Amino acid sequence: MLQTPLPPIAAPPPGVDLDTVIASLTPLVLGIVGIVVAGAVLYRFLKSDLAAALAERLRRRKKSSEPIEGVEAQVAELEQQVVAMHGQITEMAERLDFAERLLSQQKRERALPGA
16 A cells, blocks of 8 residues: 655645634634524423423423412401491591590690680
8 A cells, every 4th residue: 555645735726825714714613603503402401301391390380370269358358347447447546536626625725814
C-alpha cells in the first residue's frame, strides 16, 4: 500500500477571510445548538412523572374551585347575621347619643346660674 501526500488545501477565494466567517457563524451555531438542547430537556421534562404530578395537581385545584354544596346557604345565613348586628350597633349608637344628651343637659342645669 502506497501512501501519497495529501492534496494541498485550496486557498479561500480572495476577499474572504476564514477567521471572519468562523467568528460570524459561531454565535448562530451556538444558538441553534442551545435551542435544540433546551427543546430536548423540555421534552424529557414534559414526559416525566414530575410533570404528570404537577398536571394532576393543577386539575384537582381547578375542580376544587367549584362551589361546595351548602356553602351558599351558610354565606346567606352569615350575611343575615351581619345585617342584624349592624342594626343592633345602630340602635346602640342612638342610645349612646341620647344618654350623652341627657348627661350634658343635667350638667347645664346643675351649673351655677351666673357662670
